[in-house]
Amino acid sequence: MTPLLEVRDLTVRFALPKPSIFASRPHLEAVRAVSFTLQKGRALGIVGESGSGKTTAAMAAIRLTQSAGGQVLFEGEDLLQLDDESMRLRRRDVQLIFQDPYSSLNPRARVADIVREPLDLLGVGTPDTRMDRVRELFKLVGLREDQLSLFPHQFSGGQRQRISIARALTTNPKLLVCDEPVSALDVAIQAQILNLLAKLKTELGLSYLFISHDLGVVRHVCDDVAVMYLGKIVEQAPRDLLFESPQHPYTQALLAAAPSLARRKSQGYTRALQIKGDPPSPLNPPKGCAFAERCPKVQALCRDTRPALSGGTHAVACHFPG
Numbered sequence: 001m002t003p004l005l006e007v008r009d010l011t012v013r014f015a016l017p018k019p020s021i022f023a024s025r026p027h028l029e030a031v032r033a034v035s036f037t038l039q040k041g042r043a044l045g046i047v048g049e050s051g052s053g054k055t056t057a058a059m060a061a062i063r064l065t066q067s068a069g070g071q072v073l074f075e076g077e078d079l080l081q082l083d084d085e086s087m088r089l090r091r092r093d094v095q096l097i098f099q100d101p102y103s104s105l106n107p108r109a110r111v112a113d114i115v116r117e118p119l120d121l122l123g124v125g126t127p128d129t130r131m132d133r134v135r136e137l138f139k140l141v142g143l144r145e146d147q148l149s150l151f152p153h154q155f156s157g158g159q160r161q162r163i164s165i166a167r168a169l170t171t172n173p174k175l176l177v178c179d180e181p182v183s184a185l186d187v188a189i190q191a192q193i194l195n196l197l198a199k200l201k202t203e204l205g206l207s208y209l210f211i212s213h214d215l216g217v218v219r220h221v222c223d224d225v226a227v228m229y230l231g232k233i234v235e236q237a238p239r240d241l242l243f244e245s246p247q248h249p250y251t252q253a254l255l256a257a258a259p260s261l262a263r264r265k266s267q268g269y270t271r272a273l274q275i276k277g278d279p280p281s282p283l284n285p286p287k288g289c290a291f292a293e294r295c296p297k298v299q300a301l302c303r304d305t306r307p308a309l310s311g312g313t314h315a316v317a318c319h320f321p322g
């Protein structure tokens, strides 16, 4: 079966300001030859610390950030090769939801108009059929019809995320990119939104690229997980394999800091990440393994030679996995 999305060797570079007029312009490689596959009806979680390149990789995969190389096959068609008009048509297949729904909802518009807007822009159906669709979507995401004429500030954070989800669904997308969709919400509300996303995935056959710094959240909703560190995937596996036997020391540290949502509700919040130091600068990535300086198992080989991602279904980029 053709995957919904197949990303091969995707690389993204950002040009930074010149430090002086004599210097050459420095480049930061935020995503370094990243490959992953998302099958139809599945959710792929991309996890990692802040700055690891999760958002940039996802945005480049849907051509919202320019890439410096690689391939992005959406139903077999390379998005990076499409002309602007073909890409515009593809846009309706891919929608996004963000961490802070408030900033992406127009505060002066009634929520019915906000949800209906993508249909208005596409000129789909008549005004009546478009409103029918909005009512249907409101029900689907767990909002009431009598809330249609309210403004965003009259909703709670969780309800606002439901509005964003309804809006994202208006065009019947195949792929939803969820960028930290519950990070701004209370733990109890997080579970409600994650349950809603899981329900929509099953009922509508949606696929998700799900970006989060939190493995506990990813575990709730994703079928497969890719762990990113300094612009590269360091471990990738089906969810249960990754959670039951994490192979990369970085994944192990992330897991130790991420109790399940159920435990979090009873015990309070997440534990701090138990690894020393910070990731190296993406401006000057080390020659060997990027995690070497923070790794409890580091050996000379790790500092010398960069480990390749290998291993099939459960792939890991580590010289001494397990």
Ligand SMILES: Nc1ncnc2c1ncn2[C@@H]1O[C@H](COP(=O)(O)OP(=O)(O)OP(=O)(O)O)[C@@H](O)[C@H]1O
Binding pocket: 014, 015, 028, 030, 048, 049, 050, 051, 052, 053, 054, 055, 056, 057, 213, 282
């Ligand atoms: N427009 C930009 N110009 C220059 N550098 C950028 C730009 N956008 C991102 N970066 C850099 O690229 C790297 C990856 O950033 P990215 O936002 O993708 O990481 P992330 O894992 O999604 O982190 P976060 O969860 O904090 O958003 C970081 O070093 C960041 O500073």
